[in-house]
Amino acid sequence: MMSHRGSNSSRCPCPKTLLAAQWLAYLVAVVLLVVTNTARFERLADLGAGAIGLTDAFDAELLLDCFLLALFPVCWFVRGRRSRTGAACEESKRDPDVASTESPNAAVRQTAGARDWLMAVVVGGCSLAVSAWISARPIGEPEAITFGSLPPAYHDEFSYLFQAKTFLAGRLSFPSHETMPELFDQMHVLNEGRFASRYFPGTGAWMAPFLAVEHPYWGHWLAGALSAMLIFWAGRELGGSGVGAIAGMLMAVSPGIGIFGNLLLAHHPTLLGLSLFTFCFLRLLRTRWWCDALLAGAGLAFAMLCRPMTAAGFGAPFGLVFFVWLCRHNVSNGPPFRRYALLAAMVLPLALGGGVMLATNHAITGAAFTTPYQVYTDTYTPRHVYGFNNRERGEQRLGPRVIENYDRWAENLTPALAVENIKRRFTASLQWTLGLVPLAMGAVVFLVVVPRQDRRWWLIPAAIVSLHAVHVPYWFVGIMEWHYVFETAPLWILMFAGATGALLTSWRTTRQVLMRHWWYALVATSLFTAYVGFEPFWTHGRAIDEIHEIAFSRTRYQLLRSLVERDVHERPAILLIEHDPADRSIDFVVNTPDLKADVLYGRMRSGETQLSQVQRAFPDRTCYVFRPSFQVQNWTLERVEGSSR
Numbered sequence: 001m002m003s004h005r006g007s008n009s010s011r012c013p014c015p016k017t018l019l020a021a022q023w024l025a026y027l028v029a030v031v032l033l034v035v036t037n038t039a040r041f042e043r044l045a046d047l048g049a050g051a052i053g054l055t056d057a058f059d060a061e062l063l064l065d066c067f068l069l070a071l072f073p074v075c076w077f078v079r080g081r082r083s084r085t086g087a088a089c090e091e092s093k094r095d096p097d098v099a100s101t102e103s104p105n106a107a108v109r110q111t112a113g114a115r116d117w118l119m120a121v122v123v124g125g126c127s128l129a130v131s132a133w134i135s136a137r138p139i140g141e142p143e144a145i146t147f148g149s150l151p152p153a154y155h156d157e158f159s160y161l162f163q164a165k166t167f168l169a170g171r172l173s174f175p176s177h178e179t180m181p182e183l184f185d186q187m188h189v190l191n192e193g194r195f196a197s198r199y200f201p202g203t204g205a206w207m208a209p210f211l212a213v214e215h216p217y218w219g220h221w222l223a224g225a226l227s228a229m230l231i232f233w234a235g236r237e238l239g240g241s242g243v244g245a246i247a248g249m250l251m252a253v254s255p256g257i258g259i260f261g262n263l264l265l266a267h268h269p270t271l272l273g274l275s276l277f278t279f280c281f282l283r284l285l286r287t288r289w290w291c292d293a294l295l296a297g298a299g300l301a302f303a304m305l306c307r308p309m310t311a312a313g314f315g316a317p318f319g320l321v322f323f324v325w326l327c328r329h330n331v332s333n334g335p336p337f338r339r340y341a342l343l344a345a346m347v348l349p350l351a352l353g354g355g356v357m358l359a360t361n362h363a364i365t366g367a368a369f370t371t372p373y374q375v376y377t378d379t380y381t382p383r384h385v386y387g388f389n390n391r392e393r394g395e396q397r398l399g400p401r402v403i404e405n406y407d408r409w410a411e412n413l414t415p416a417l418a419v420e421n422i423k424r425r426f427t428a429s430l431q432w433t434l435g436l437v438p439l440a441m442g443a444v445v446f447l448v449v450v451p452r453q454d455r456r457w458w459l460i461p462a463a464i465v466s467l468h469a470v471h472v473p474y475w476f477v478g479i480m481e482w483h484y485v486f487e488t489a490p491l492w493i494l495m496f497a498g499a500t501g502a503l504l505t506s507w508r509t510t511r512q513v514l515m516r517h518w519w520y521a522l523v524a525t526s527l528f529t530a531y532v533g534f535e536p537f538w539t540h541g542r543a544i545d546e547i548h549e550i551a552f553s554r555t556r557y558q559l560l561r562s563l564v565e566r567d568v569h570e571r572p573a574i575l576l577i578e579h580d581p582a583d584r585s586i587d588f589v590v591n592t593p594d595l596k597a598d599v600l601y602g603r604m605r606s607g608e609t610q611l612s613q614v615q616r617a618f619p620d621r622t623c624y625v626f627r628p629s630f631q632v633q634n635w636t637l638e639r640v641e642g643s644s645r
Contacts, residue, residue: 014449018506021448025441026072032440033062033069036427060538061529065437068522075518080511116241123232123248124225130253131221131261137544139551147547148217148262150554151561154479156199157264158590159188163197163204164211166593172196172363174593179617183576183602183609184595187406187587190372190379195593196364198376201356202273202305203266216264223268224261228252230275231490237282238454238494239501247490247497250523255530255543256432256480257489263550265479266306267486273303274314274487281318282456285325288338293345301353308357310487313470317462322346383410387473388418405581413475421477422468428482431542433489434496435526442496450498460495464488480546556586559635560626564599567637570622575637576604576614578627588628611640 135148152158166173173196177184185191188198197204210219232248251257260267276299284292303311326339358368365375377384380403383394391412411417430439443461451457471484478484500519507515528534531541540548564575577588589603602614604625615623623640 015506015510017449017452018445018502021445022076022503024448025444026069028444029065029069029437029441032436033066036436037062060534061435061526061542062437064525064529065435065522068518068525069437071518075514076512078512078514080513112236116236116244119241119245119248120229120232123245123252124229126249127225127228127252127257127261128221130258131217131224134258134262134543134547135217137547139548140555145558147551147554150551151557152264153550153553153557154263154265155187155587156266158186159197159199160203160207160264160266161211161216162186162189162590162593163199163201164207164216166196167201167204167208168212169593171593172201172360174595177595180602180614183614183617184589184591184600185380185403185603186589186591187403188376190364190376192375192379192401194364195595196372198372199266200305200308200371200373201360202302202307203269206269206272206306207264217262220261220264220268223272224257225252227268227271227275227490230272230279231493234275234279234282234490235494235497237279237286238457239450239498242504243497243501246500247493250434250493250496251490253527254433254489254493255527255541256482256486259432259480259543259546259550260483260486265483267483270303270306270310271487271490273299273301273306274311275299275490277303277315277318278490281322282459284342285321285456288342290341290345293342294349297346297349301349304350304353305356307487309470310467310484313467314463314487316466316470317459321459381407381410383407384475388413388415390475406584409584411475413473417475418472421474422472424477424481425468425471425485428478428480429485429488429492432480432482433492434523435530438522438526439492439496441522442499443492445499445503446495449502450495453502457498460491460498464491553586556628557588560588560628563626563635563637568599568622568624570639571598572600572620573598573622573624574600574602574614574618575624575626576602576609576611578604578606578625580628583628586628588626615640 135146137147139145139147139150152161173190173194176191176193176195181191181195184195190196190198206223207216207219210216210222228248228251231251232244234244235247236244257271277296278299280292280296280299283289284296300311300315303314326343357371361371362368364372378397379399379401381394382397382399382402383391384407385394387393389412391410394407394410427436430436433439446457447461467485467488474484476484478486503519504516507513529538529541530543533540533544568575579587589601591597591601600618600621603609611623611625625638625640626635628635
């Protein structure tokens with residue numbers, strides 16, 4: 001079913017098919033620009049004429065894309081002195097930009113050479129460099145404060161750190177506080193007898209060794225670098241070294257992937273598992289080797305231990321193809337037991353991963369098939385439940401432990417909202433992976449041309465569709481409008497790399513000497529506007545703008561840390577925090593799992609928490625109160641009279 005066709009892949013792509021694909025891609029790009037800028041166009045009448053008014057009305061990247069699309073017909077019709085068909089196709093194989101892109105099956109059968117390994121190392125190094133560069137971005141004044149030196153921003157990040165610290169202590173959970181457990185209710189941390197992160201164990205396990213050396217972000221940087229290297233090998237497997245190099249390098253410099261590499265979320269460990277799964281599974285369909293099946297299963301199992309829904313959505317098309325492939329009588333070209341060996345090699349890691357999940361569930365919730373994630377949602381945020389009409393269903397199950405202001409944040413998921421979320425996730429996927437126009441054009445060319453060369457390519461768009469589909473029943477569009485479908489990023493990049501290989505081969509054949517440079521400019525524009533400001537047209541790249549937006553919350557956590565260091569002199573201490581109910585994005589109650597830190601942070605609920613009771617429960621700690629407000633410069637700590645020490 002998914003066998004690759006060497007006889008067809010050795011030929012140049014059909015000229016008529018590629019011609020139609022390129023002009024269709026051009027029309028799609030034009031329509032996208034019109035649709036995404038309709039509201040901006042309407043502002044032109046108020047802004048007036050001139051370059052400044054135009055750039056205010058357009059997104060910087062899309063403005064440059066408009067310019068490049070206007071040049072497309074000009075570049076298209078410029079030809080070299082000669083146009084040969086058969087001879088040019090043979091000559092294209094000697095071109096380093098398209099080498100190994102038109103004969104993928106022949107290329108991948110060759111042993112990886114020194115250039116391939118060197119390219120993989122370069123890809124990994126570039127990924128690490130981008131992650132480090134983002135971490136080093138100066139935030140505010142003084143410029144010595146960098147993005148990476150600040151505390152995390154999202155509730156989820158603190159929960160994953162909590163989980164990693166729990167594992168480093170050699171435990172799966174801690175007991176809740178004996179006398180006042182509600183004081184230490186922490187966002188995304190279960191506190192119902194057992195004190196444990198709501199999240200699945202894979203991420204904390206990945207982070208633990210890096211947290212042990214006090215550099216937790218290094219783990220995510222490494223996961224990003226290894227993922228980019230694996231996508232290089234996956235691209236090489238499908239299209240040869242040229243396609244692999246394009247895929248690996250674009251993965252390494254992707255602005256969205258770089259930003260997420262500096263967030264302590266589950267996405268990068270999941271990305272690593274799924275990248276290993278993708279590469280090894282694609283190899284398996286060619287090699288029929290049990291080791292590839294074992295590694296593919298291990299990658300998917302690790303992703304499942306980090307983000308189960310994502311792993312299921314991503315892997316569903318691959319799983320369907322695998323079992324159909326195994327059922328074919330001629331799949332192994334050998335004795336029937338070989339098929340059973342491949343099946344066992346694939347399933348064994350998944351079974352072991354499932355066993356780890358069940359054991360973790362039982363240790364924390366007391367039931368193997370009840371996850372901490374489920375208990376947390378049912379107890380604290382029932383309106384956030386998966387599925388349509390989530391608010392209506394959640395309001396039927398409200399209990400005394402519901403986090404009211406956070407729970408009410410949930411919108412009720414209707415078909416109309418689901419469609420809107422799909423559009424926003426789809427658009428954000430393109431924008432943050434590379435750019436809206438280049439990836440849209442690449443996808444059109446890919447779908448028309450590339451899978452004809454190797455049917456394994458069909459798994460890539462199928463996984464994109466599947467991953468979006470399983471997240472349709474989530475009411476929240478996601479962090480940066482795409483975190484639920486973040487793991488589609490390498491799939492989009494593989495599609496783009498495959499399309500680029502076919503286009504470079506075609507343009508070499510037809511002697512369209514400017515089209516290659518036009519395509520490079522399209523990619524360069526997306527990366528340039530992501531990372532670089534260009535006064536007076538735009539101040540920062542979109543990635544830098546997003547970094548500063550995330551840094552807003554990070555600086556608030558840093559301010560509290562500085563305040564505690566400056567004003568909490570009598571230690572050990574407990575700091576009671578009375579949050580503003582209108583602020584859902586920042587929550588300062590963050591503790592170590594064993595509740596033995598020098599300063600503990602407690603949740604002070606207005607009208608409920610009695611200071612005298614807290615003092616009796618913690619007689620050896622000095623009690624302080626903190627009431628944060630939006631007027632950050634007025635933040636102060638109050639020492640409670642009568643505290644010990």
